[in-house]
Amino acid sequence: MKARTGRNWSLALGAGVTACFIAAAALAVFWTPFDPQLLNIVDKLQPPNQHHWLGTDQLGRDVLSLLMAGAKTSVGVALLAVIIGAAAGVPLGLIAAANQGSVDELVMRGNDLIFAFPALLLAILITAVFGPGAVNAVIAIGIFNIPVFARVSRAGALQAWTRDYTLAARVAGKGRWRISWEHILPNLFGLLVVQATIQFSLGVIAEAGLAYVGLGAQPPVPSWGRMLNEAQTLTALAPLLALMPGLAMLSFVLGLNLLGEGLRRGTGRAP
């Protein structure tokens, strides 16, 4: 028996941390303390002070503003990638579960094909063809989210299809599509929310990774991955420059994972 006593601390903590980052990202759309793209060589490499709370980088840009703007990029890319993955993957999973047999095989083997392909290789391929940039990073990450959502929703849907209420709906004359839409999908909701938080956190890491190797958001669009990259040569001189984006990423991903775990426990289902 699973212990369900006590408060769901991981949910509370995860939701709190995630909310902070998303609020920061949302705020960055309208306002940051300084313009994150404003160069100010005179004030370069300042330690944290009352003017620049987290100091400035080698080009004199305000680190806090860069982090907030980076969060905006991060959240935007990860969120769009989750939306692409869910929008394509969930219907595929529902179709596969509703049509046992050849359609199911086709969809799932197609998924295996994407899974079998190294993620970074495809990202490089896409950026090589279409050029690097945040939009192409969204597409690359989104494509890899599709089979994940397809598998999760297929597994959940197959289980839901064994319940008698789907039989009752068939006796009421409803077809597979309508039952999938009216009965199966709403009952997968908890499962999908949990999976979405997990894919979101993976998306944050993937975006930073792509930006780090120069395939993600291009300068001057701020990104945590590129901040890390640029700080690399200065680690001896200004360790905080590498530490700040690293810590931001770590705590955001940790918060998202805690949120996912908390939601999973809260809805009582394992993904």
Next chain:
Amino acid sequence: MSEVLRIEDLSVTIAATPIIKNVSLSVAAGEILGLVGASGSGKSMTARAIMQLLPPDAGMSGSVQLRGESLSRMSAVQMQAVRGRDLGMIFQEPMSALNPLMRIGDQVAETVLLHRAVSRRAARAAARAALDQVGLSGEAGALDRLPFELSGGQRQRVAIAMAVVMAPCLLIADEPTTALDVITQAQVLALLRDLAKVRGMGLLLVTHDLAVIAQLTDRVAVMQQGEIVEQGSTAQILYHGRQPYTQSLLAAARLQPKRTGKPRVDAAEVLQVDGVVLDYPRRRRALFSAAAPLRAVDGVSLSIRAGETVGLVGESGSGKSSLLKVILALQKSNHGRVSLLGDVFSVATGTTKKRLRRGIQAVFQDPVGSFDPRWPVERLVAEPFFLLDAPPHAAERSRKVAEMLDQVGMNASDAQRYPHEFSGGQRQRIAIARALITQPAVIAFDEAVSALDVLVREQILLLLAQLAERLNVAYLFVTHDLHVIRAIADRIYIMQRGRIVEEGATESVFNSPQHAYTRALIEATPALPA
């Protein structure tokens, strides 16, 4: 006879709610004590309290003594040694009680190795002896089989072998035959009786089934809401039970909600099934050989007249559920056809199919799984309105749903609630309302009362009898339970291995069964003395 189990003033609370109140019981060596009660009466919790396997938030007071030793004072480690050695237990669901990846001989031997410092070979020998005793050896390699290769009855035998291999002085059996069909049930019950009588083992049999109690036990304790309301010798309780609760259990078990109206022999046939054959594809044996299909339904024909209640009886795996799916046009048959109200239903499409579907609705077995947990009752009951060309909207819909809920003895105010707020019996009422809402000519019931408690089952069957009378709707009742079928059906079909082996008016089939299988079924069904 020496006493093996004595329980005195046992009380159990879970999260401060009293579950068991001042229960006192005793079981002697070689004695079979039945613990009977409706679900939720605390009988299974009593069994768990004896094993000291209560949930973590439970509190327990009173004493449990096994051969004079107090189990309630033992440490967890001491108790581990007692379980399996002195105390055996078997559960309702034989599949989940066995490790699916372990050979049955090893599973039984494991119990021996846990309790006795013997070699693996000696443990295997003990396991063989125990499996012998439960009638599961003989052919070579019997010990090397895996649980999935066994039938439900065989799995329950393995569970019994595991429980008795150490020759415990007390065996606790919690609904040991509820998941088995009648013929297997009779065999398992006979085995349990032999073990108690021949080996002098005490047996505590926990069940809701008074017929099983009547057949097997020496003494009975009747439990209601955590208390023993009555206990005594089986004959005394069954014939002279004083407590109203005992009386109501007995009345429910003997239930006879016969309708007043006579079976209509002249009414029009509403459903005709003609030579239906259904094959399931089976895995091919060799790479290139054609797969031989599994014939689930083998040329079945039957018919139902307007307002008639027809029973379809067979054990699990006899093909009755597959046949029902064909009748409901949820599954295409390979041959044969199903006609409803004079039109061919099985191959109908589009609007014809929609129109015919209104004529046949269904109620399913699982009162929990039958409803989408996210839909309120009104939407659930109104779901078959999808079949109407002009489904009623808003107020009209609410009014019709309320009317149906009233018909099945629920309140109109229940319409806005969700299925999890209702008990099993209430959910089956809602399921019946959903089936009735298109005013069908036939309603099919797939084991619709099997999951219900005796008392609730009686109420549902009475309701069905009233509805049939009032609305002139015909029922097709698919079940393995002969008690239920005898109480409600006008006519029955007996199904075995995909074929109908016998049909006729209920009483004449019960009184003079023609087919050997029918006779075996009737004989195996435990009966209450009249």
